Amino acid sequence: MADAAIELVGINKSFGAVRANRDIHLKVEPGTIHGIIGENGAGKSTLMSILYGFYQADSGEIRIGGKPAAIKTPNEAIAHGIGMVHQHFMLVENFTVLENIILGAEGAALLNRGIARARGELHRLEQEYGLEVDPDAVIEELAVGLQQRVEILKALYRGAEILILDEPTGVLTPAEADHLFLILRRLKDEGKTVILITHKLREIMAVTDNVSVMRQGQMVATRKTSETTVEELAELMVGRRVLLHVEKGEAKPGEIKLSVRNLTVKDSRGVTMVKDVSFDVRGGEIVGIAGVAGNGQSELIETIAGIRKATSGTVMLDGRPVDVTGAADPADLRRRGLAHVPEDRHHMGLILPFEEYENSILGYHNDPEYGSGPFLDLKAVEADARDKIAKYDIRPTDPHLKTANFSGGNQQKIVLAREMEQDPGVLIVGQPTRGVDVGAIEFIHKRLIAMRDAGKAVLLVSVELDEIRSLSDRILVMFDGRIVGERGSDATEGELGLLMAGVERKEAAE
Amino acid sequence: MSTPYAKLPAWADYGLLPLINLIVAFFVAGLVVLLVGESPLEAVSLMVKGAFGSGRGIGYTLYYATNFIFTGLAVAVAFHAGLFNIGGEGQASVAGVGVAVVCLAFDSILPWWVTFPIAVVAAAIFGAAWALIPAWLQAYRGSHIVITTIMFNFIAASLMVYLLVNVFKAPGQQAPETRTFLEGANIPSLEPLLNMLGIAARRTPLNITFFLALLAAFGVWLLIWRSRLGYEIRTMGHSPKAARYAGIGEKRIIVITMLISAGLAGLMALNPIMGAQDRMQLGFVGGAGFVGIAVALMGRSHPVGIILAAILFGMLYQGGAEIAFEMPNITREMIVVIMGLVIFFAGALEHMFRPAVQATLASLKPSSMGLKPKPAGDA
Numbered sequence: 001m002a003d004a005a006i007e008l009v010g011i012n013k014s015f016g017a018v019r020a021n022r023d024i025h026l027k028v029e030p031g032t033i034h035g036i037i038g039e040n041g042a043g044k045s046t047l048m049s050i051l052y053g054f055y056q057a058d059s060g061e062i063r064i065g066g067k068p069a070a071i072k073t074p075n076e077a078i079a080h081g082i083g084m085v086h087q088h089f090m091l092v093e094n095f096t097v098l099e100n101i102i103l104g105a106e107g108a109a110l111l112n113r114g115i116a117r118a119r120g121e122l123h124r125l126e127q128e129y130g131l132e133v134d135p136d137a138v139i140e141e142l143a144v145g146l147q148q149r150v151e152i153l154k155a156l157y158r159g160a161e162i163l164i165l166d167e168p169t170g171v172l173t174p175a176e177a178d179h180l181f182l183i184l185r186r187l188k189d190e191g192k193t194v195i196l197i198t199h200k201l202r203e204i205m206a207v208t209d210n211v212s213v214m215r216q217g218q219m220v221a222t223r224k225t226s227e228t229t230v231e232e233l234a235e236l237m238v239g240r241r242v243l244l245h246v247e248k249g250e251a252k253p254g255e256i257k258l259s260v261r262n263l264t265v266k267d268s269r270g271v272t273m274v275k276d277v278s279f280d281v282r283g284g285e286i287v288g289i290a291g292v293a294g295n296g297q298s299e300l301i302e303t304i305a306g307i308r309k310a311t312s313g314t315v316m317l318d319g320r321p322v323d324v325t326g327a328a329d330p331a332d333l334r335r336r337g338l339a340h341v342p343e344d345r346h347h348m349g350l351i352l353p354f355e356e357y358e359n360s361i362l363g364y365h366n367d368p369e370y371g372s373g374p375f376l377d378l379k380a381v382e383a384d385a386r387d388k389i390a391k392y393d394i395r396p397t398d399p400h401l402k403t404a405n406f407s408g409g410n411q412q413k414i415v416l417a418r419e420m421e422q423d424p425g426v427l428i429v430g431q432p433t434r435g436v437d438v439g440a441i442e443f444i445h446k447r448l449i450a451m452r453d454a455g456k457a458v459l460l461v462s463v464e465l466d467e468i469r470s471l472s473d474r475i476l477v478m479f480d481g482r483i484v485g486e487r488g489s490d491a492t493e494g495e496l497g498l499l500m501a502g503v504e505r506k507e508a509a510e
Numbered sequence: 511m512s513t514p515y516a517k518l519p520a521w522a523d524y525g526l527l528p529l530i531n532l533i534v535a536f537f538v539a540g541l542v543v544l545l546v547g548e549s550p551l552e553a554v555s556l557m558v559k560g561a562f563g564s565g566r567g568i569g570y571t572l573y574y575a576t577n578f579i580f581t582g583l584a585v586a587v588a589f590h591a592g593l594f595n596i597g598g599e600g601q602a603s604v605a606g607v608g609v610a611v612v613c614l615a616f617d618s619i620l621p622w623w624v625t626f627p628i629a630v631v632a633a634a635i636f637g638a639a640w641a642l643i644p645a646w647l648q649a650y651r652g653s654h655i656v657i658t659t660i661m662f663n664f665i666a667a668s669l670m671v672y673l674l675v676n677v678f679k680a681p682g683q684q685a686p687e688t689r690t691f692l693e694g695a696n697i698p699s700l701e702p703l704l705n706m707l708g709i710a711a712r713r714t715p716l717n718i719t720f721f722l723a724l725l726a727a728f729g730v731w732l733l734i735w736r737s738r739l740g741y742e743i744r745t746m747g748h749s750p751k752a753a754r755y756a757g758i759g760e761k762r763i764i765v766i767t768m769l770i771s772a773g774l775a776g777l778m779a780l781n782p783i784m785g786a787q788d789r790m791q792l793g794f795v796g797g798a799g800f801v802g803i804a805v806a807l808m809g810r811s812h813p814v815g816i817i818l819a820a821i822l823f824g825m826l827y828q829g830g831a832e833i834a835f836e837m838p839n840i841t842r843e844m845i846v847v848i849m850g851l852v853i854f855f856a857g858a859l860e861h862m863f864r865p866a867v868q869a870t871l872a873s874l875k876p877s878s879m880g881l882k883p884k885p886a887g888d889a
Contacts, residue, residue, distance in 0.1 A: 305755075306757070307754050307755055329757050330754070330755060330756065330757035331756070331757025331758075332757065333757075334757065340755070342755055344751065347749050347751045347752060348749070348751045348752050348754075348755040349752070349755065350752070351744075351745055351748045351749050351752050352748075353748055354744075354745075354748070358741070361741075362745065362752065362755075362756050363755065363756035363757060365738055365741050365742070365756070366738055371738060374737050374738055374739060375732075375736055375737050375738065376736060376737065376738055376741060378736070
């Protein structure tokens, strides 16, 4: 048997008191696609960062092609033929594809020769792997899927034999993701080795040859993909049986709680992001908005929540107008019973350096129950936070812990607890389970269903189609700022995928 | 990407790190002293003796510290909202006009304990007013507060020359200063108190404004950590996006915070004008507005830290003067170099020793890091 492309032997890594990686052994066979799955905080990214030279292991050995390799910097990793495609692209937005590809490998002080060489090499790579992209296009004008292709080309240009992809499909449409998998298979056929980090079990099943599962810093299992099931992998990830499907009864839609008519929103650059959008949400139903990230969903919910101004259109909350083109104010809307779980938990929904209990009143900090006059009653705030911690099973249970020190799932629970416990009539939820581990996803989904069953109107925005499909009673699909179609909860993934990609747009607009 | 180190415990963040920075600063300063051919040890002992060795020394040290507490608090309050108020110098100068006007108007008719509160209010209002335009420009026009407040320092400097020469100067007088205030604007010195504590102090400028400074520090603590407004200020300082999400008016917070900040800087004017010189002289702020930046940085924008840092800088001012007097090779300018080094290590290089301290603490006693860091595999 040939030497493993990569072999990790007894890797340990601690950050302070936390052991992010414990005695990790991993063997990746050459010319295979190897999936690594695990919940957030399981140590996947740490492990890959060690492999790519961002961190150094406290102990253990990395072997590449059977030989021990000391990788102290990303440059050394590249020299060993390891390339990485990051979750968040590392591209210079206003450079061309070609300029991005030679960045850091320019070759000489003058660029002309490097560019000429890169152009030839790029042509070859395109031919070989089916990675077509216009070398002179400016990055910011490319679709996300193409930007990702540039990242892959960057790695290949640097001679990568082993390609690590960190959550590559988070920003892609289902069709784009499928295309990515085609590319990965092609790379495999050409003898490259691919490591795919993801938390989406479906992708693992679709594309990998082998899969390793991490949990709490340990490698708990490695399986041949053909010999395992989604259920087994989920159980290995979480360490207990997981309910992958949400159980919910029939919706009992009531009064219209939120009504949006002809809403048009421009972003700060003056680009129209939301175009003439109209819909209603009734009490007792969950309306999901599906769409690829960046098609106006964020702007839509931020406008309804009073954070952005609309250029035109009306919004009615409980039958009363909201001044969305003028003085709408999030604080005022909260008092009127509109709660908002924002998409961007880290910058908007929470203040990470704050202690947990301070975050549990964000947006409600002027409520009389949290203080008197100009002062906050910190005891009351803390008691309230403890209450929420218990109710939402937030861990650790210390309200004085810095919010940054909670895991993604628990941070999200802090936001949810804050917004749901105000007993709002309308709840807007953006990406409720982004970066949240499987166990917490189950909890959050149940809570959202409970809100619905309590007669609340829930507007859900998510880029996870599975989530939209399993939670929503009605599904609206957004593409290029418009709602291009409405489907019931029984819509198939293929159907929604086409809508999300803008196909059928004409038909849907009628 | 996750941070590779856990957060430092508070005692290390607020105590150990500033201490290390300070020691290194003094070490480098010692090398400078050595370079000009004087003994660093002797210089240190001169400085400490000069600052704390006598009642008069202590009085001066605390007098300077009073100035720095006000300006340090001013910078800190703005910091908490993510604003950098460089304009303390100008704000304090203009506040002096308010103080002088009150003193000149009432010193012959009111007792000091009536004049003083009015002067306090006037100082705060005049100081705040000087920040109103920069604050408004930042909030509504996006002009950077650093640039505008610096510019307003220059405007204030020119304005003060004009006012002192053309408006306030008593007829027939040479110096650009107001007339000496009468009884009604003389606030009590703290000499009797020092004497009561067994510290023989004579001719020190330390006065009751020192207590006002401590009160202001307490007020800032109350504002920032106990009030709803402080919550909003901190929210904005950490994340303007979160502030918008929470319905906190960004413009309102910028203006209010800058007014509070500049008001605090303005209070500094009381100390030299009413407490020490009994008149307003040109240049009475004497750089305290700028030292406040270093004090706030070193004090980690916390009132207790600011009081300690202010006393440290008071010591450098007072003890430094002593060194310059005793050691012929060390000029006033050298003292400024030493203070510059302290500012450099405490402020600019704040993060230099942090990784090392974090790594050491983590390896010595993992539990001292207490908290669980951000989950490492944040994919």
